[in-house]
């Protein structure tokens with residue numbers, strides 16, 4: 022919520038759209054959310070079970086690695102910590118992987134995060150949002166309906182899986198979808214920690230965000 026623009030970022034008023042693969046089409050019959058990995062007993066939740074969990078509201082900044090930052094979006098959702106309460110994690114768990122649907126694959130998208138960064142109000146699985154220009158509305162399918170993760174602003178936004186599908190608890194850090202493709206494991210916008218290797222930059226990287234901004238629906 023700080024109005025501090027991280028190095029190399031440009032403020033956008035719009036909320037751009039960016040993802041790999043198809044837009045997931047929600048089907049309440051087949052949609053499930055799985056909590057697994059280093060836990061005593063894994064849990065699979067239906068959509069209704071997820072929506073019965075306690076809700077909270079948080080205003081956060083989003084920093085995309087393609088250089089746009091959107092400030093002060095207010096989200097309604099379910100804290101990561103509410104899901105954590107549903108399982109007993111093994112004592113040496115230090116990391117998580119947050120999953121999302123990708124082209125029909127239940128666990129096709131993923132991003133890794135350290136567990137200790139996710140206890141606050143700013144680590145939310147969200148389904149509704151508002152900002153200065155918009156009143157409350159549901160997250161659109163392109164932004165991750167029916168549920169998507171928004172990471173704390175101390176991580177680039179690719180750590181926020183759209184079409185959220187599960188949480189895996191891990192004792193060792195493990196690369197997710199973009200981390201396997203050269204992006205940073207730690208992803209701190211305030212130190213421009215974009216890529217694992219500083220010399221690596223995907224082609225067309227600097228041009229991409231303009232197109233994304235025009236993508237807003």
Ligand SMILES: Nc1nc2c(c(=O)[nH]1)N[C@H]1C(S)=C(S)[C@@H](COP(=O)(O)O)O[C@H]1N2
Nearest residue numbers: 037038039040041121130164179181182183
């Ligand atoms: N399932 C899924 N989640 C995803 C992605 C994706 O390709 N698939 N892309 C990530 C990236 S790189 C970004 S910047 C944000 C973009 O979220 P937005 O389109 O709502 O702005 O979603 C993240 N979550």
Ligand SMILES: [Mo]
Nearest residue numbers: 085086087179
């Ligand atoms: Mo991104």
